[in-house]
Amino acid sequence: MASAAEELDQLMIRPLGAGQEVGRSCIMLEFKGKKIMLDCGIHPGLSGMDALPFVDMINAEEIDLLLVSHFHLDHCGSLPWFLQKTTFKGRCFMTHATKAIYRWLLADYIKVSNIATEQMLYTEADLEATMDKIETINFHEEKDVRGVKFWAYHAGHVLGAAMFMIEMAGVKILYTGDFSRQEDRHLMVAEMPTVHPDVLIIESTYGTHVHEKREDRENRFTGVVHDIVSRGGRCLIPVFALGRAQELQLILDEYWMGHPELHDIPIYYASSLAKKCMAVYQTYVNAMNERIRRQIAVNNPFVFKHIQNLKGIDHFDDVGPCVIMASPGMMQSGLSRELFESWCTDPKNGVIVAGYCVEGTLAKHLLSEPDEVNTMSGQKLPLKMSVDYISFSAHTDYAQTSDFIRQLKPPHIVLVHGEQNVMSRLKDALLREYADDPSRGPVQIHNPRNTVAVSLPFRGEKVAKVMGGLAVEPPADGRVLSGVLVKRNFNYHLLSPDELGKYTDMTQSQVSQRLSVHFSGSPQLLQYILSSLSADFETTKGKYQWRLFRAVTVTLDGKTAILEWVASPGGDMLADAVLAAVLKAETTRVDAPTRPAKFDRMHYKECLIETLQEMFGDEAVPKFFKGEKFHVTCGGRRADIDLTDMSVTCEEDEVFRSAVLTAVTKLYQSLSPATLSRND
């Protein structure tokens, strides 16, 4: 049976995280009874259960599909918890590169997260166990899970980042995840999908901000680094271990190569994780841009000449100017925090915040230029070192977003992954832009808060394909089509029942039944009773076997009566009637007439006259009549009855006529054996 949810025409989009905030991306889609979760991230500024998206709002068991856009913690950080610690039974997909990095990234996260064991959401063993539950999807490959069709586009941003296009019952939804349409040193730009989505769920991290040009940004970055090290300071670049870090390394390595005077100043990259994942970068070159793919055939661009890997702070000899890239990127804890705390009091030193910072992290706090900062141990330190903010994060900016939307022309836009103010500014800006553009048609922009659902009405148009024998004749007005409608994954096919096996995996079956009843009476009695039951009564010669209603066969074999028929609701009902008759014959202990009962017409006529006299008075009907025709008079009206075809005519009074007709036919039916119309 089709459940009510399946027939609903409302598409519900409910952010469980990343609704008017950045971090813990988790968006629920519900449509036609299907539930899809997009991303399952963790909030970098919170810890323990608080950092999870609001998954208590939903029933994990009902989710059919979970898609993870890329390997950043705010997009996949809760995944091991969700897969291992909830009742989730659906399928989970990510791209190959994302899966390969996810495993190492989260293992690293478990190691560095600075919280008590009981607050840990999951362990390394949990993470390991999730690897078998996660399936991979290649870019552009179409998958179908329970009628939900989806495929991935390149999203730029980081290696393996994907935008997902999801199609349910003809409605297409594009989830961008984090994306960037600006070409950089190693990644492709986000693709422009060739199909137009009905709903666009788009990130709004940078809102109305417009990025500076790539060259300017790089020059500013290298300039700041150069300044810091030339004044004898230490340059700290807190970075997320994977993703932008590789981009920065490519830039710094090239800059050092062009500036021999800097060769004495070491660049350290303090991440064993990045080292581990280098093999992944070297393998999935097919997901990178043309430049890298070309170069990798010659030499590996990810083998750096001037950048050394640093195993940990113990191996670091802090003697003079240097550049260190350390994770985590927002200095919540770990190496970047340690280095920051030991360097922040010296004005020669400098920190360059190169990525996006989430509310509640130290990096974000630094941007407000405080005089003092709190250390991990709670102590206060004066902030003397220089702080620069150069955004390298590969997120879309206003120019890219607005161009993307202009090309895709989605009627509905849902903004996620952006802070409240930034998001509403973006919403206003977009609305203003499109208000001036009448050619575009109406656009609705939503920016739901966490747990608040956006409900969009979609008329799930149902189109069926008529196939095979039913479709031989072309459709014409008024043609009646009868057949079996097969519904599979939002697809409808109308078929003739005998062609089911040809077009589907299903086959038509038949169930025949054979029921034995004890019968101790004489065959004649049985025959008599059965013959008075059905007018369609055939006897097989030489055997005690009768066929009633052209459906049920009764055979008498010694003291057993056997009923045989083919199952169908009608057939079962007739069989029940025959069975009742057999049981009646069993209990009736009378000597049966030798001949089968025959309908007595004279008896019927007598009864009819009596009935009519009862109904309309003794005077209404002639006492005797010959042939099959007579009349009834009542209150001056006369109805003529013709018994040959059981018809009644009365010109004056329709009510009277039908009353007489009812009497005539009902009486006939109750006195004669039953007949069934041919079609059954």
Add this chain to the structure above:
Amino acid sequence: MHILYAVLWKAGNPQQVDECRFLLDAGWDENFNLNYLRDVRKHVNQIDAVLLTFPDQAHLGALPYLFGKCGLSCAVYATVPVYKMGQMFLYDQYQSRHNTEDFNVFSLDDVDSAFDKIVQLKYNQSVALKGRGQGLTITPLAAGHMIGGTMWKIVKDGEEDILYAPDFNHKKERHLNGCDLEHVARPSLMITDAYNATYAPARRRQRDEQLMTTILQTLRGGGHVLVAIDTAGRMLELAHMLDQLWRNKESGLMAYSLALLNNVSYNVVEFAKSQIEWMSDKLMRSFEGARNNPFQFKHLKLFHSLSEVNRIRGPKVVLASSPDLECGFARELFTQWCTSAKNHVILTARTSVGTLARDLMTNKKKKTLSLQVKQRVRLEGAELEEYQRRELEAKRAKAAALAGDIDSSDESDTDEAPLATDGQVEHDLTLANGKPNPLFFKSSKRQHAVFPHIEERVKYDDYGELIRPGEFAVAEEEVKPEPVKEEAEPADQEMQDLSTVPSKCLAYYRTFTVAAGVTYIDFEGRTDGESLYRILEQLRPRRLVLLRGTDEVVQPLAARFAQVAEKVLIPRAGHPVDATTESHIYQVRLRDSLVSSLTFSKGKDAEVAWLDGVVVMATDQRPSDVTAPTDDAAMETDDAEEAIPTLELLPAEKAPRHSTVFINELRLSDFKQALVRLGIASEFSGGVLWCCNGTVALRRQEQGHITIEGCLSDDFFRIRELLYGQYAIV
């Protein structure tokens, strides 16, 4: 092997789906026999698309010739690995031929321009065709056998699918998954080959052991092992397996050398390394888990010339192309090694009749062979002088021509400019040689990073990436590989010389006494006959086209499949077969009131309901307050044809009566399970399921016919109720 494709062409089957003509594969035989292409040349102008399945010569060998010499010009579809490895196959083939003979069937430029036409796809990536193919969708599915191997699904209007699946392999292998039959619902037409219909290969373990013992015995006896294998397909499986064998300390193989020798071995292995996502789940998992790339070989060394290999001391195993021993390093090594009884030759595939490998396979007793030996030798003495004189004349003539035409002289100046700065004499010579492509002679050496085949010739697909910024940075990249190139050159002097200095080709017959052992070990990686039958039984194609197979193999097979498929067709070369499927399809819009009146019951994997409706042709306006999904494809067809008719509810009294339909095929064993769950005792006896202490019996009469039998009792009706529950009744 080639016959398959010839059949398709000759059958006028550029497989026609309505008006759209496909060329399914463009293979060639081992020796580039032009006769095979005679018929396809006639159809060249009518072909709308080419679908490629595997990267080997037998499946795309004719592509450069058809594009370069026959004027074929249409879109070609292939998966990313088929594109990359296919190019490797052809480069290797070209280079192998060029090393020993004047080969002019196609040039490397032909290969490149043909491959430029390829649209690269991922598995399960559907492409909706345009133009004459409107309404058709093609989808590549994993086929196993070789990396990127494809079965093509061609679907018309979302129904009526055609499955083209030659040479697939359903078994999982070391580096590949088996073919993907999950995405194939009952095809209306299936085209496959009957090549293996009666063939039962040795079990995998047995086969591997045989290989291992043959190798070990030969090596211990101080001999060499030549494994004749293809360039970039089955080679990967064998290379991966042997490298693993070598890693095993107990195998005792570490003392010996393992070499891969073909003209493009470095690139093939590099490409294999970056295509992990196309390989088996096991390899992918191990990469995700331990980050070790399976094609980062520890023991297998890569070589590009015979002299390098000959320099390796001691017994060795060499994987060399090509498997047919018709050309390439495999043939050269064969002629070198076959006379010594210590050596061993392992053949890995059954190549076409008439090839040397096949000859060795079938005539095991034959010990003397008369073989044509082809060689490219330097010109000397008078010949050289004559050659130089002619070149000089040609050069002068060219210069005169250039002087006459200023435009073209400008062009040629810029062409030559970078070469001159290289300061390498060879380049000039090459140009003088009349070969405008200065790159062809470098293909054998990995050090030459500028050789075109390691560069992306990706045009990329619909989603963009037509502009390649990298192209504008060529100058700075070209500088880097330079030092590498120079230091590598001396090692390859021999090769380099022969392909760049004036040379001529010789061919003569020589008689060889084959003393070396010759063994055929099946590494073809194709579905065997028995499994083929099982798979077809499971897929139940409505029409089946069997290709490639002799009459005696195909006829009994066709008879066997006749029960499974409605029609079995065996096209013969030159004769078109009519595989038209009678397809009547049209679409109707279902009115909401109609849908809500239906009662669906659950079938196997779908829901079914009886529907009585009446067609209304008038187009209805969609209510504007709700958004209807924008469906570009649907809208296009709307414009093209008239609107979709609507189906409305037929009043109950007008509905014609219909007999009840029971849908589902009940298996008594499943029903027994259902009974067990409810705690009802039942047992099988003589094919009859007895329930409730033998008072009710269920019998399966024939396909889709069940009888329930019993005495009048509650049990009877209870069982009947349960039985009805197993069906969707409409």
